[in-house]
Amino acid sequence: MSLTGKVALVTGASRGIGRAVALKLAAEGAALVVTATSLERAQKTADEITVIGGRALAVKVNVAIIAEVEALFSKVVETFGRLDILVNNAGITRDGLLMRMKEADWNEVIDVNLTGTFTCTREAVKLMVKSKGGRIVNISSVVGEMGNAGQANYCASKAGVIGFSKAVAREYAKRNITVNAITPGFIETDMTGVLSDSVKEELLKQIPAGRFGKPDDIANAVYFLVSEMGSYITGHVLAINGGMHM
Ligand code: NAI
Secondary structure, three states: OOOOOOEEEEOOOOOHHHHHHHHHHHHOOOEEEEEEOOHHHHHHHHHHHHHOOOOEEEEEOOOOOHHHHHHHHHHHHHHHOOOOEEEEOOOOOOOEOHHHOOHHHHHHHHHHHHHHHHHHHHHHHHHHHHOOOEEEEEEOOHHHHHOOOOEHHHHHHHHHHHHHHHHHHHHHHHHOEEEEEEEEOOEOOHHHHOOOHHHHHHHHHOOOOOOOEOHHHHHHHHHHHHOHHHOOOOOOEEEEOOOOOO
């Protein structure tokens, strides 16, 4: 298995894309740090990894709280002594039209999606510089590239993740750390499950592939980027959207 001996941390890995990524990296041999906002739910994914013969540590973390992120990385060092792969996946939406958007909804989305990515990356890079290499994948969104009415906060956070990824990629390329962003289109998870059938029908019309994506479509791409195959790819934004945006 190509990731044997590597340690990977996936934020927001209790369900959806994060869970699929954690399971894929574990199946390829990595030891996993599985985080979610509930320990019980993080533990569920960790247990699934144990069942397939992997090693996993479950940690409860709100990535918007810097002290919790710092405590998470202390636990990573205590348990594994190193970190090779970070996947910043935790994300939320608080949709609403701009004129009615509450400051709290703006701040919460920026704090989790963008600031959470910043703090986790900052802590991870400290460890990766020490071990002379690493891989970081940030989960952005197609709407960070094309915009979406009713999601000014979310689009701003996800566009921010793209700029952030490119800056950090430039800063750490010489340190053998790659940093890439993935921009998923419409992926079937709890986040999109709340949309009405009519909205889903309209969305489907905009997808040339004629289907929504699956969490595994993203997990496979993350694996490619963090494996040896992705060693010369950095600062890239990988669209996985069935042709929805080109
Ligand atoms: P989801 O809602 O199914 O899962 C989100 C995960 O993030 C959960 O594990 C949750 O516990 C965790 N989380 C939420 N707030 C957190 C916080 N403050 N601290 C730590 N963890 C937190 O979402 P889904 O669909 O799996 O999305 C994963 C990522 O992919 C998100 O960043 C999302 O914005 C992005 N994305 C999803 C798309 C989709 O169509 N589902 C499309 C484009 C991007």
